[in-house]
Amino acid sequence: xTLELSATMTERGLDLSMHVETGEMLAVLGPNGxxxxxxxxxxxxxxxxxxxxxxxxxxxLFDIGTPGRxxxxxxxxxxxxxxxxxxxxxxxxxxxxxxxxxGPRSEGRPRAQSRTVAQHWLGEVDAAQYxxxxxxxxxxxxxxxxxxxRALAADPSLLLLDEPMAALDVAVAPAVRQMLRRxxxxxxxxxxxxxxxxxxxxxxxxxxxxDGRVAEEGPTEQVLARPRSAFAARIAGLNMVRxxxxxxxxxxxxxxxxxxxxxxxxxxxxxAVAVFRPSAVGVYRQxxxxxxxxxxxxxxxxxxPFGEQVRVxxxxxxxxxxxxxxxxxxxxxxxxxxxxxxxxxxxIYRS
Amino acid sequence: MSRASRQVGLPTWLFAPAAxxxxxxxxxxxxxxxxxxxxxxxxxxxSESSIDALLLSxxxxxxxxxxxxxxxxxxxxxxxxxxxxxxxVARSLVxxxxxxxxxxxxxxxxYTFGRRGLLGHSFEVLGIQVAFSTAAVVMAxxxxxLPFLVVSLEGALRSAGGRYEAVASTLGARPxxxxxxxTxxxxxxGLLSGAVLSFARSLGxxxxxxxxxxxxxxxxxxxxxxxxxxxxxxxxxxxxLSLVLVIVAVVVIGLARVRGAI
Numbered sequence: 001x002t003l004e005l006s007a008t009m010t011e012r013g014l015d016l017s018m019h020v021e022t023g024e025m026l027a028v029l030g031p032n033g034x035x036x037x038x039x040x041x042x043x044x045x046x047x048x049x050x051x052x053x054x055x056x057x058x059x060x061l062f063d064i065g066t067p068g069r070x071x072x073x074x075x076x077x078x079x080x081x082x083x084x085x086x087x088x089x090x091x092x093x094x095x096x097x098x099x100x101x102x103g104p105r106s107e108g109r110p111r112a113q114s115r116t117v118a119q120h121w122l123g124e125v126d127a128a129q130y131x132x133x134x135x136x137x138x139x140x141x142x143x144x145x146x147x148x149x150r151a152l153a154a155d156p157s158l159l160l161l162d163e164p165m166a167a168l169d170v171a172v173a174p175a176v177r178q179m180l181r182r183x184x185x186x187x188x189x190x191x192x193x194x195x196x197x198x199x200x201x202x203x204x205x206x207x208x209x210x211d212g213r214v215a216e217e218g219p220t221e222q223v224l225a226r227p228r229s230a231f232a233a234r235i236a237g238l239n240m241v242r243x244x245x246x247x248x249x250x251x252x253x254x255x256x257x258x259x260x261x262x263x264x265x266x267x268x269x270x271x272a273v274a275v276f277r278p279s280a281v282g283v284y285r286q287x288x289x290x291x292x293x294x295x296x297x298x299x300x301x302x303x304x305p306f307g308e309q310v311r312v313x314x315x316x317x318x319x320x321x322x323x324x325x326x327x328x329x330x331x332x333x334x335x336x337x338x339x340x341x342x343x344x345x346x347x348i349y350r351s
Numbered sequence: 352m353s354r355a356s357r358q359v360g361l362p363t364w365l366f367a368p369a370a371x372x373x374x375x376x377x378x379x380x381x382x383x384x385x386x387x388x389x390x391x392x393x394x395x396x397x398s399e400s401s402i403d404a405l406l407l408s409x410x411x412x413x414x415x416x417x418x419x420x421x422x423x424x425x426x427x428x429x430x431x432x433x434x435x436x437x438x439x440v441a442r443s444l445v446x447x448x449x450x451x452x453x454x455x456x457x458x459x460x461x462y463t464f465g466r467r468g469l470l471g472h473s474f475e476v477l478g479i480q481v482a483f484s485t486a487a488v489v490m491a492x493x494x495x496x497l498p499f500l501v502v503s504l505e506g507a508l509r510s511a512g513g514r515y516e517a518v519a520s521t522l523g524a525r526p527x528x529x530x531x532x533x534t535x536x537x538x539x540x541g542l543l544s545g546a547v548l549s550f551a552r553s554l555g556x557x558x559x560x561x562x563x564x565x566x567x568x569x570x571x572x573x574x575x576x577x578x579x580x581x582x583x584x585x586x587x588x589x590x591x592l593s594l595v596l597v598i599v600a601v602v603v604i605g606l607a608r609v610r611g612a613i
Contacts, residue, residue, distance in 0.1 A: 044521050076520040077529075083521040089514055093536040102532070106524035154522040 002188040003158055007042050007052030014038055014049075014212040020158065022057075025189040027203030027220065029196070031231055035212040036192040040160045043190065044083045045076035056080065057157055077106070082156035086163045088147035090135035096146045097122065097131040103154025121149035124183055141172030145179060152183060159184070161191040165198060177201060178264055196238065200224060200275065201349055208232045239281070239317045241274040249294075250274040250348055256316075258294045260346025273349055280345035281319035283312055284338040285329055294346065296339045300331060314339070380597065387594055388587045395591035403569045404577035405595065411485065411573060412553035415492035419549040422493075423500035424542065428530070430501070431508035432516075449498045456494050457562025464490065465563075487564035488571050492553035499552055500545035507541020508534075547607040551600055 002024070006017035014035045020026045028036050041047040043054065043061070051065030061079055063072040082103070090099045100118035105111065122128045125145040135143055144164060151159055164180065165173045181202055193199055199206050199220055206223040208216040208231055215229035224238055243252035249259035250272045258274040266272055282288070287295050298314040303326065305311075310326050312319045319339055331337065388395060395401075430442055448456055464481040465471045474481055481487055511534075519533045520526075535542070557575040564571040566580065574596055582589040 044517075046517050046521075075526075076517070077523050077525050079521075080523075081521060083518065085514070085518070089518045091515060091519070091533060091536075102519065102524070103522040105532075106519075106522055106528050150522065156521075160521075 003043065003054070003056050003190070005039075005043060005052070005054040007039075007049035007054065009038065009042075009047070009049050009212075011050075012038055012212065016209065016212065016214055018207055018214065018217075020188055020190055022188055023186050024205060025184060025187070025191060025203045027199035027206045028190060028192045028209060029194075029199060029206060029232065030209035030215070034209045034231075036209055037162055038212075039209065040083060040162050040190065040192060043158070044081050044160055045074065045079050046083075048073070080155075080157040081160060082151040082154045082158075083160045084147055084151045084162065084164055086167045088135070088140075088143035090138075090143055090147060090150070092135050094135075095131065096127065096133050096135070096138065099135070099146060100150045100153045102150060106154075117153055118149070121153040122146065124152070125149045125179055139172075140168055141176055144168060144176055148176075148180065148183065157188065159187060159189045161189060161193075163192055163194060166194060174264065196224065197275070197347070200238070200240075206232075239276050239278060241316070243272065243274075245270050245272045245348070248343070249346075256296060258296070258341070258346055259343040260294075260348040261344060262348045264350065266348070266350045270350055274346050275349065276341050276346045278311060278318040278320040279309075280341050281317070282340045283319050283321050283325065283329060283331070284340060287338050288340055293340045293342055296341075298337060298339050300333050300335045300337060302333055303331060312337075383590060383593060383597075386590050388591065391587070392591055395585075395588045396595055398588070400568050400572075401577060401581075401588070401592055404572055404574045404592075407485070407488070407569065407572065408554055408574040409599075411488045411492055412550055414489050415496055415553040416546055416550040418489065418493045419497050419500040419553075420542070420546055423497055423545065423549070424504060426497075427501045427504035427508060428534075431505040432513065432534075445501055446498045448495050449502070453491075453495055453556065453558030454562050457491060457559035460487070460491060460494060460559065460563040482563060483565040483567065483571060485564075485570055488560055488573060491559035491563045492556045495556055495559055496549040496552040499548040500542075503545035503548060504538060504541050507538040507545075511537045543607055547603055550603055554596065554599060554603075 002022045003018075003020040005019070008015045012035060016035065016039055018026070018039070028039065030036050038047060042049055042052070045061065049062070049064060053063045053066060054061040056079065059074070060072050061074050061081075063069060065071070090096070091102065094102070097115060097118050100121050101111075101114040104114035104117045109117070119128065119131065122131055125148050127142060127145045127149060130138060130142055130146065138146065144167075148164070161180075165176055168176060177198065184202065191198060191202060203220050206216075206218060206220045207214060208223070208229050210229060210231050216223060216232050221240070223232055224240075241250055241252050241256055241258045243250045243256070245266045245268055246257065247259070247268075249257050251257045258276075260274050260276070296317065298317060300312055300314055302313040303310055304313065306320055308322075309320045310323050312321060312326070312331065317339060329337070426445060430438065430445070461468060461482060463469045463471070464474065464487070466475060466480070466482065468482075471481065481490070515533050515537060516529050519529045524532065555575060556573070557579070560571065560573060561576055566572045566576045572580070574592060578589050578592045578596070581592060
């Protein structure tokens, strides 16, 4: 067990406990103001809880308000916890290389050795060519890559990421996400995110915080496919088809084939997942004609109200349609229907 | 902000009072320049007492500025980077010399460090007499100039925010390392401009100096005091020395500007 946290902050209405296993990435989801960033600040040591305990790799980070024990508090610099925020926050007066070398230097390593370490991590995030640049001369995506390298160069036991993709251009976010997937493998990480794709592609486990409390917790796929909390249901409930890349689509083991768009090169036959939202799915009695669509024969298992719509569930996939459409199509559990989804609505990722 | 990026025009009527205000600042300087006796300028400013006063002013103002940095930086850090009970009161007290008449400051210093002062007696036992010495000049200047450094540095600390420091600490930097490698470089322009303001204020100090340090040639008579004295007997010399003071001030501000401080 890497991180064990349990903390209360009355002023912010926070009362949480969470844990992170060694080498595991935990995604923390939740609405704005729910306490996600506060949780990270508590772990990093930038905020002090009213009552609580935390330990990392068996070392106490803080122990406050436990009856019968003297309060303990480890300052941020001695925790071995690095924090990467939404903005890169590169030190403006240092070059990219010296920014990355900051962690090793703070540890007391000599300048030359620190720079060698920094070179290595700049290479790891594909930013070696920017070593001599000042932060002002970097684009948002480049700066965020360098901020990742800087955090990793400090060799933290636990890495905290606070919406690392939120401030990035839509065009560069996928590349940064791929880079994170690569460099964060096997590391203990907590990532706060708004984007369900971050959770799906990066995290092993998901924790949903709502109003300062843990609303739901579990393996990513389970939480996203069968959400129990209101927030998770709103953002998740994604349709996922797992299989191998075949042409421009994913073919599942049962023969289900879904075509879609990729934002990264995937070789034929590689394991891949096709993801699309239930709201992108149309429900038909007969296979529709027209523009090229993915057409899937399914049997309805459940009809459930979902906001102002109805969620049509089948053993693997879901569709959100209006109540009027349900009536018009005369749908009921057991009805055989056709799900159709445009290829442009389907995102395909290597899994 | 570049000129081209200005989108919203100013109301035209603002320009008239702005011009009057600018004129009010520039006109007296021009009037003084017009009275300078250029033919004998060098002679007027190179009398023994004038040279003594100029050198004393430069020496004491430099030391005061250094003291302002030594004490003002920690004060600004405590005010700008911590929270404690009574912080607002502490801030107001620190800034008091800004609004206090300098003569009052001088009297206050006299009753603290003078022979009959609060600490003066203890100093005397140790064989140190502060009042009416060059040390008193430096203290008077530091007293009035310190708030300038604290105010401009605290402003710089606030606008820099604490987020870079938070990141640095999570990267393993101890508080001293954060201060040295992150905080100071980030607020360096604010620190330089604060130091320049402190130096200028020290250079112009008159009221507290004459009250607390007196006016002894070569020991406590700084350039402003010399100008005031000369005005009684030789107004041409007073005008010439005033110009010297203006030139020193302009040079200091110019240097700071080149280094991007103001």
